[in-house]
Every structure is written in C-alpha cells, then in structure tokens.
Amino acid sequence: MDFVDWLSWFDAADYEFARQVLQRGVAALFFVAFLSSLNQFPALLGERGLLPAPDYLAGFSRLRRPTLFRWGYSDGLLRGVCATGLVVSALLVAGVPQLGPPWVPLIAFLALWLLYMSIVNVGQTFYGFGWEMLLLEAGFTVAFLGSDQTDPPRSILILIAWLVFRLEFGAGMIKIRGGREWRDLTALYYHHETQPMPGPLSRQAHLLPKPFHRVEVVGNHFAQLVVPFLLFAPQPVGSAAAAIIIATQLWLVASGNFAWLNWIAIVLAFAAVSDPVAHAVLPVIPLDWHPGTPETPLWWLAFTLTATALLLALSYQPLRNLFSRRQLMNASFNRWQLVNAYGAFGTVTKERIEIVVSGTLDDDPDDSSDWREYGFKGKPGDVRRVPRQWAPYHLRLDWLMWFLPLRTVHEEWFYAFLGKLLEADRTTLRLLRHDPFDGGAPRWVRVRRYHYRFATRAEFRASGNRWMRAFLSEPIPPLSLRRSQGRQG
Structure with a gap:
C-alpha cells in the first residue's frame, strides 16, 4: 500500500x-x-x-x-x-x-x-x-x-x-x-x-x-x-x-x-x-x-x-x-483514566432496601412523636409517587443512598448529611425534593430501613400506592445535633 x-x-x-x-x-x-x-x-x-x-x-x-x-x-x-x-x-x-x-x-x-x-x-x-x-x-x-x-x-x-x-x-x-x-x-x-x-x-x-x-x-x-x-x-x-x-x-x-x-x-x-x-x-x-x-x-x-x-x-x-478470571470492573490502569475497563451489575440485588430519614420537633422523641420524612428527588420514598426520569442528569446523593444498605449506614458522609439536616443547611436541603420543616431545623433525626417492592396492579387499584413497604429496623436511633457532631468527630 x-x-x-x-x-x-x-x-x-x-x-x-x-x-x-x-x-x-x-x-x-x-x-x-x-x-x-x-x-x-x-x-x-x-x-x-x-x-x-x-x-x-x-x-x-x-x-x-x-x-x-x-x-x-x-x-x-x-x-x-x-x-x-x-x-x-x-x-x-x-x-x-x-x-x-x-x-x-x-x-x-x-x-x-x-x-x-x-x-x-x-x-x-x-x-x-x-x-x-x-x-x-x-x-x-x-x-x-x-x-x-x-x-x-x-x-x-x-x-x-x-x-x-x-x-x-x-x-x-x-x-x-x-x-x-x-x-x-x-x-x-x-x-x-x-x-x-x-x-x-x-x-x-x-x-x-x-x-x-x-x-x-x-x-x-x-x-x-x-x-x-x-x-x-x-x-x-x-x-x-x-x-x-x-x-x-x-x-x-x-x-x-x-x-x-x-x-x-x-x-x-x-x-x-x-x-x-x-x-x-x-x-x-x-x-x-x-x-x-x-x-x-x-x-x-x-x-x-x-x-x-x-x-x-x-x-x-x-x-x-x-479475558481474566479475576476481571476488574470499572477500573483505570493509568492516572489519566484512558482505555479503562468497564462493566456493571455482575450480580442483581434480589430485594430493595431503602434508607428513610425523618425528623421531629419533639423534645423527647419516641415512636409516637410527629416524625416527618425527608423526600429525595430520585430515590423512592413516598409510596404513592411516580418515579421521575432524571437521566442523563446524575443525582449523586440519591445514588449513594441506594448503596448504604448494601454496605453500612455508618459512613462518614452520611453522618455529615444528618448533621446538615439538623442544622437546616440550605445548600444541603436544595439537594432534596421535600423538606418537611420548610427550612426550619428539627431537634432530632432518625434513620430507618424499609423493604420496598412495586405494588401489583391489584394493590395499586386498591390503595393507589405504587410501592409497598415494610419496616425492618432502625440502624440509627434518634440523633440530636450535639450527638451528631460527636459522632462525626
């Protein structure tokens, strides 16, 4: 040639x-x-x-x-x-x-x-x-x-x-x-x-x-x-x-x-x-x-x-x-992140576990207190809400919330997030879809785990719910601002 x-x-x-x-x-x-x-x-x-x-x-x-x-x-x-x-x-x-x-x-x-x-x-x-x-x-x-x-x-x-x-x-x-x-x-x-x-x-x-x-x-x-x-x-x-x-x-x-x-x-x-x-x-x-x-x-x-x-x-x-038996997923082999290895969902999660964060204004909270749930833009929460289409926009906080129950809720960034909610930090609250306190600061926040599944057609007709959920546990009990700051330290 x-x-x-x-x-x-x-x-x-x-x-x-x-x-x-x-x-x-x-x-x-x-x-x-x-x-x-x-x-x-x-x-x-x-x-x-x-x-x-x-x-x-x-x-x-x-x-x-x-x-x-x-x-x-x-x-x-x-x-x-x-x-x-x-x-x-x-x-x-x-x-x-x-x-x-x-x-x-x-x-x-x-x-x-x-x-x-x-x-x-x-x-x-x-x-x-x-x-x-x-x-x-x-x-x-x-x-x-x-x-x-x-x-x-x-x-x-x-x-x-x-x-x-x-x-x-x-x-x-x-x-x-x-x-x-x-x-x-x-x-x-x-x-x-x-x-x-x-x-x-x-x-x-x-x-x-x-x-x-x-x-x-x-x-x-x-x-x-x-x-x-x-x-x-x-x-x-x-x-x-x-x-x-x-x-x-x-x-x-x-x-x-x-x-x-x-x-x-x-x-x-x-x-x-x-x-x-x-x-x-x-x-x-x-x-x-x-x-x-x-x-x-x-x-x-x-x-x-x-x-x-x-x-x-x-x-x-x-x-x-x-072609390696120990195939790496989403890995870079150089500092410039060029010609990388990709892959996703090698395993599929069988159950959906959601982390639900709520707060209260009560001085001495218990299960009978007025707990109000924070709403996220992308991740499921309100059982009646239709999920929105966000892609290609990336909601980073919502994605990491999905990973929490697969790893542990006791992550540094998550405790920092709870602290920001207790402070009613405006920048943080703008990441959310719904602030139940309208810019005010709760006295306490808590974290609960729920099992979520899609409602069947019959369940939807009967209740109007798109999700069915069941309480599992409370990995982080009521937390005040002072205790949150101590935990971050």
Missing part, C-alpha cells in the same frame, strides 16, 4: 454523520456532567460539604491524580471550572469549533477532559462511578476526530468502536462470571424493581410476564457478548451491530435512570454507522456533507496516528482484563 492508498484508507469520508453525532453527543453529555457538578458539588464536596475537598486535598498525592485543584480548592474556583466547561461544551454542541482547523475542536475537547478530570479526581465517593471515567475516555478520544476541514480519521473511529466493545463485552463477561441469576435467566425478575433509581416506566417493566424477562436476559447476553464483535465487520453489518446496541440501550433508558451511562453508549455506537446506511434509513441525512474537503494535512495525520499509537499501547491491560 503506497502513501496515497494509505491516506485514502485513513480518511473515512463516508463517516461524517458518525463524527457529527460523536462530537456533538459527547459534548452534550459533558454539558450535563458540568451542570450536575455545578448544582451539587459545593453541597457534597465543597468548603462546607459532606466530604470537604480541601480536607481531602490536604492528604492528596499530586503525582497520582491530575487536577487543577492541586494548588488549592475553593467553591468559587469550582464554579469557574464548571462554567468554563459549560461554555466550551455548548460551543461544541453548536458545532462552532468544528468550523475551524482540526486543532480547534481538539483543544476544546482536551479542555473538557482536563477540566472534568480535575473534578472527578477530588470527587471521592460521590464521583466513584464507572461513567465518570467513561466520559473522560470518550472526550479524549473524540478530540482527535478533526473538524469540518478534514475527513474523519478511520483509526480514531475504530478506537471508539473498541471503547464500545470494552463497555459492552466487559459488562457481558462480568454478568456471566457474576451472579447465577444471569446464567439461569432470572436476573430481570428483580432488576427493574431493585435498580438504584427506577424511572416512570420501571414498575410497568417489572410487572411484565416472567417469560418476557427471560427473553430480556437472552437479548442482553446477545447484545453484549456477540454483537460487539460485529462492530468491526464491513458495512452494513457494522451499522446493524450499532443499531442493536442503540436499541438495547434505549430500552434501558426507558426502564431506568443510569445517569449518562446508556446515553454515552448510544452516542459512541454511532462510530460504526456509515453515511450510506444512515442515509438509507433516514434520507434527510446527506451523503456528501462537505463537498471538496481538502486533503488531510500531514501534520494532522501524524498527530492523529500518534494518538492512535498511544491508545493502542494502553489497550494491553484492558484487553487482558476482559
């Missing part, structure tokens, strides 16, 4: 639609991520947060976790980082940097990657989710897709398909190696009900016949263990594989709330969709986006091939991990 033939292979002129979706879609998810951080980080991790970032940075290893906050944290700086990220991501969604030379969107995406990595690396447990590193890796890789002045580089499209492969196949292998429920096809008997944050259609999905749930599991295994290999097949097979992944992810979007995990999988899958296939499905999509696109500059070719070589070199450990 001479240089001209190589250059014609490198320039994927028939994947312009894929580039448009990848660049604008990943930028849109960065916008959501920065918006989520702007609204929640100060309350959770700010100067007076539940796990203050300044305290964390005091014992921070600057060599291991790159962050702009290494020289000091302030809520004002955090807001500045988020505001910058929102502006840059909005410009990319609008396609403005893509109008210039290829180095302009490159710098824009690398800026998003660095800004958001700075947040993630001081986010502690509130940012310990696999989709954080997934967004970072996607942002770095998409940065090398170029601009409207060049054709999309085929090597980068292949690397994005490789990212989708690791995401899907890794999740499939985690399930096969995980709980028996994935192998005996019963996992979806429970998942819709016990998933971290149900959506408005989750109850209806749960109430579908059990044979349908078994078909769901078979479909999941096919989509995650077979289809990812076809992403690298010639067209139109590659586009068909992407369509299957997109369809299965849309079902997950409809039946639950997983922040931007499903949405980024959908966006990245378009790396395998060619313009002719997209045009055949939707004729409004043009076949020739930029007539007369100039030949790719040699400097950009060299730059992109260098990035390709770097990401390929970093792929060794994630590739080994996919």
Whole structure:
C-alpha cells in the first residue's frame, strides 16, 4: 500500500454523520456532567460539604491524580471550572469549533477532559462511578476526530468502536462470571424493581410476564457478548451491530435512570454507522456533507496516528482484563483514566432496601412523636409517587443512598448529611425534593430501613400506592445535633 492508498484508507469520508453525532453527543453529555457538578458539588464536596475537598486535598498525592485543584480548592474556583466547561461544551454542541482547523475542536475537547478530570479526581465517593471515567475516555478520544476541514480519521473511529466493545463485552463477561441469576435467566425478575433509581416506566417493566424477562436476559447476553464483535465487520453489518446496541440501550433508558451511562453508549455506537446506511434509513441525512474537503494535512495525520499509537499501547491491560478470571470492573490502569475497563451489575440485588430519614420537633422523641420524612428527588420514598426520569442528569446523593444498605449506614458522609439536616443547611436541603420543616431545623433525626417492592396492579387499584413497604429496623436511633457532631468527630 503506497502513501496515497494509505491516506485514502485513513480518511473515512463516508463517516461524517458518525463524527457529527460523536462530537456533538459527547459534548452534550459533558454539558450535563458540568451542570450536575455545578448544582451539587459545593453541597457534597465543597468548603462546607459532606466530604470537604480541601480536607481531602490536604492528604492528596499530586503525582497520582491530575487536577487543577492541586494548588488549592475553593467553591468559587469550582464554579469557574464548571462554567468554563459549560461554555466550551455548548460551543461544541453548536458545532462552532468544528468550523475551524482540526486543532480547534481538539483543544476544546482536551479542555473538557482536563477540566472534568480535575473534578472527578477530588470527587471521592460521590464521583466513584464507572461513567465518570467513561466520559473522560470518550472526550479524549473524540478530540482527535478533526473538524469540518478534514475527513474523519478511520483509526480514531475504530478506537471508539473498541471503547464500545470494552463497555459492552466487559459488562457481558462480568454478568456471566457474576451472579447465577444471569446464567439461569432470572436476573430481570428483580432488576427493574431493585435498580438504584427506577424511572416512570420501571414498575410497568417489572410487572411484565416472567417469560418476557427471560427473553430480556437472552437479548442482553446477545447484545453484549456477540454483537460487539460485529462492530468491526464491513458495512452494513457494522451499522446493524450499532443499531442493536442503540436499541438495547434505549430500552434501558426507558426502564431506568443510569445517569449518562446508556446515553454515552448510544452516542459512541454511532462510530460504526456509515453515511450510506444512515442515509438509507433516514434520507434527510446527506451523503456528501462537505463537498471538496481538502486533503488531510500531514501534520494532522501524524498527530492523529500518534494518538492512535498511544491508545493502542494502553489497550494491553484492558484487553487482558476482559479475558481474566479475576476481571476488574470499572477500573483505570493509568492516572489519566484512558482505555479503562468497564462493566456493571455482575450480580442483581434480589430485594430493595431503602434508607428513610425523618425528623421531629419533639423534645423527647419516641415512636409516637410527629416524625416527618425527608423526600429525595430520585430515590423512592413516598409510596404513592411516580418515579421521575432524571437521566442523563446524575443525582449523586440519591445514588449513594441506594448503596448504604448494601454496605453500612455508618459512613462518614452520611453522618455529615444528618448533621446538615439538623442544622437546616440550605445548600444541603436544595439537594432534596421535600423538606418537611420548610427550612426550619428539627431537634432530632432518625434513620430507618424499609423493604420496598412495586405494588401489583391489584394493590395499586386498591390503595393507589405504587410501592409497598415494610419496616425492618432502625440502624440509627434518634440523633440530636450535639450527638451528631460527636459522632462525626
């Protein structure tokens, strides 16, 4: 293959639609991520947060976790980082940097990657989710897709398909190696009900016949263990594989709330969709986006091939991990969080245990006191309330509330949260859907465990309840402000 033939292979002129979706879609998810951080980080991790970032940075290893906050944290700086990220991501969604030379969107995406990595690396447990590193890796890789002045580089499209492969196949292998429920096809008997944050259609999905749930599991295994290999097949097979992944992810979007995990999988899958296939499905999509696109500059070719070589070199450990008996889930093998290992729900929780927090104004509380429950935005509480659709927005406090009964309620951040409720801290209360004291401070708070399950159709008709719940225990008895402060110390 001479240089001209190589250059014609490198320039994927028939994947312009894929580039448009990848660049604008990943930028849109960065916008959501920065918006989520702007609204929640100060309350959770700010100067007076539940796990203050300044305290964390005091014992921070600057060599291991790159962050702009290494020289000091302030809520004002955090807001500045988020505001910058929102502006840059909005410009990319609008396609403005893509109008210039290829180095302009490159710098824009690398800026998003660095800004958001700075947040993630001081986010502690509130940012310990696999989709954080997934967004970072996607942002770095998409940065090398170029601009409207060049054709999309085929090597980068292949690397994005490789990212989708690791995401899907890794999740499939985690399930096969995980709980028996994935192998005996019963996992979806429970998942819709016990998933971290149900959506408005989750109850209806749960109430579908059990044979349908078994078909769901078979479909999941096919989509995650077979289809990812076809992403690298010639067209139109590659586009068909992407369509299957997109369809299965849309079902997950409809039946639950997983922040931007499903949405980024959908966006990245378009790396395998060619313009002719997209045009055949939707004729409004043009076949020739930029007539007369100039030949790719040699400097950009060299730059992109260098990035390709770097990401390929970093792929060794994630590739080994996919076929390892001790497969890691949501793990990074380097400090820059590039070419990571992914996977989720290797086991499915069989019962839903919810932590319910309530407060009272009584001086000497007991079970007969006027206990009023705090309402969260996403996690179940009020048994009559229809769960809302929040994804791709990420409610970090609600997600960690789901993990509490699986671990322990005696976590540092949770006691700090109870202390903030006793102080009626306005920043913390804004994270909640319902404050039963309308900004006032309760004298006591308590924590109870309940078993929740979706109401059957008959139970709903009789009671109007969408959830049925039963009291289990009281892991944290009534707690006053003085006792809360003592416990945190």
